[in-house]
Amino acid sequence: MSLQSDLFHELRELYAAKAPDVSFEFFPPKSEEAEAKLWTVIRTLEPLKPRFVSVTYGAGGTTRERTHSTVKRIKNETGMQAAAHLTCVGASKSEIKEIAQSYWDAGVRHIVALRGDAPPNETYTPHPEGYAYADTLVKGLREIGDFEISVAAYPETHPEARSTQADIEHLQRKIDAGATRAITQFFFDVDVYLDFLERAQKAGIKAEIVPGILPVTNFGQLTKFASMCGASVPDWLGRLFDGLDEKPEQRNLIAAMVAAEQCRMLMLSGIDKFHFYTLNRAELTHAICHILGIRA
Numbered sequence: 001m002s003l004q005s006d007l008f009h010e011l012r013e014l015y016a017a018k019a020p021d022v023s024f025e026f027f028p029p030k031s032e033e034a035e036a037k038l039w040t041v042i043r044t045l046e047p048l049k050p051r052f053v054s055v056t057y058g059a060g061g062t063t064r065e066r067t068h069s070t071v072k073r074i075k076n077e078t079g080m081q082a083a084a085h086l087t088c089v090g091a092s093k094s095e096i097k098e099i100a101q102s103y104w105d106a107g108v109r110h111i112v113a114l115r116g117d118a119p120p121n122e123t124y125t126p127h128p129e130g131y132a133y134a135d136t137l138v139k140g141l142r143e144i145g146d147f148e149i150s151v152a153a154y155p156e157t158h159p160e161a162r163s164t165q166a167d168i169e170h171l172q173r174k175i176d177a178g179a180t181r182a183i184t185q186f187f188f189d190v191d192v193y194l195d196f197l198e199r200a201q202k203a204g205i206k207a208e209i210v211p212g213i214l215p216v217t218n219f220g221q222l223t224k225f226a227s228m229c230g231a232s233v234p235d236w237l238g239r240l241f242d243g244l245d246e247k248p249e250q251r252n253l254i255a256a257m258v259a260a261e262q263c264r265m266l267m268l269s270g271i272d273k274f275h276f277y278t279l280n281r282a283e284l285t286h287a288i289c290h291i292l293g294i295r296a
Contacts, residue, residue, distance in 0.1 A: 019293035020263070020272045023183075025212070026280055027056045028066035037280065044282035047296030048080050048289050051273070052149070054083040054112050063270065068099075074107050080110070083150065084110055087138050092129035096137070100144045110148040113137045113179065124160075135170065138177040151175075153182035153209055155196035158244035168203050171179025175207045182207060183275045185229050186214035188237055188258075190265045211266060213261045214277045215284040216241070217251050255284055260291040267292075 024045055042053070055060045055070045057063055067084060074082035082101055086096065100111065104291035115134045118124040126132035131140055134151055141147050150176040153168055161167035167185050171182060182205075187193055193211050200209055221239040226233045242260065244251050263274055274292075 008199075016261075018272070019295075020267060020274055021051050021273045022273070022289060022292075022294060024051060024285065025277050026070070027067070028058075028063045029068045029280075030063075030066070030199065031174055034280075041278065041280055041282040042074065042078065042080075043259045044286060045278070046080055048286070048294050050080060051109055052081040052083045052148075054085060054110075057085045057114075057116065059085050064099075066247045068102070071103070071108055075106065075108055081110055083110035083112050084108055085112045085114060085136070085149075087114045087125065088129060089116035089118065089124070091142060092127055093131060096128070096131065096140065100141055100147070102228065104145040104147070109145075110150070111140060111141055111248070112150045112152075113174075114152055123141070135173040135177045138174055147262055149179045149272050150181050151179040153184045153196070153200070153230065154230065155184050155187050155192045156230055156232060158227075164172050164199075168199055168205075170277045171200065172205055175205055179207065182209045185211045185231055186212045186225075186277060187231055189232070189236050190222045190262060190264065190269075192232070192296065193266065196271055198251060208273065210273045211271060211293040212275045212277060213259055213263060213288075215255045215279075217255050217281075217284065219251075234268060252284060256287045256291070259288045261286070263292055 026038060026041070029038045038050075039193045045053075053074060055067050056072070058066055071082045071084040074080060086095075086099065089101070103111065113134050115124070115137070131137040138149055138151065141149055151171070153171050156159070157164045159172070175182070183191065184196070197209055214222070214225075216237070221236065223233055225231070237258065240254050241251060244254070266274075276286045276288070
């Protein structure tokens with residue numbers, strides 16, 4: 001069988017298989033205009049029936065109230081499960097308990113529990129009366145209610161971790177504390193994720209580790225994101241976007257191709273769940289899901 005025939009055979013098998021499960025991440029709007037745009041995105045993606053959608057906090061928990069209102073509105077006005085990001089930064093245990101209890105009372109049953117980032121140009125320092133890290137936050141949430149809890153994982157190691165092994169051990173502590181699943185930081189080299197998954201499984205981590213997928217349209221912005229979170233950006237990705245700064249349509253086509261191919265390769269390795277960082281844009285995520293066989 002020729003290489004071309006092998007490829008078409010793989011594609012036929014892939015797209016004949018069950019479509020993957022997906023989830024989406026949004027960030028809370030900063031203005032009425034941004035809120036209207038976000039709700040256009042939410043309504044566009046809602047028919048794809050995601051497992052859940054999550055809403056982030058800003059650095060240092062700066063968007064806390066907007067996160068709360070967005071999560072509760074999604075819960076009340078859509079058919080989607082809404083997950084609220086909750087961080088350790090700048091809050092005491094009693095404050096976090098109050099926040100988590102308000103979510104529970106509002107019918108929100110899913111928390112994305114994170115240590116969180118310090119405000120810009122500051123070093124992370126645990127609140128003197130708060131949770132120091134995500135594992136203790138997870139344990140505290142478990143004492144409040146029977147939440148579904150997602151936590152973060154870092155295929156290329158958290159930039160503040162002492163070592164790769166220490167990072168895996170910290171993920172294990174989060175799972176042992178009661179986390180339901182882990183969602184990874186974005187990555188572009190499929191082998192990076194698969195190698196990380198193998199290391200985690202060898203360490204005894206049995207919870208699902210969902211790959212985080214970031215559709216790229218602004219390569220300059222991507223490199224800034226990547227430098228902050230320790231993710232690598234392959235040279236080949238830069239070459240694909242080279243010379244397209246003023247050509248948004250071409251950038252979108254390439255972004256959809258890259259993300260769909262990334263998902264396709266992961267599916268061929270048995271991965272059937274993906275978490276999309278939407279950046280509050282619907283068109284790319286919707287197109288990629290369509291390619292993967294997810295229909296409204």
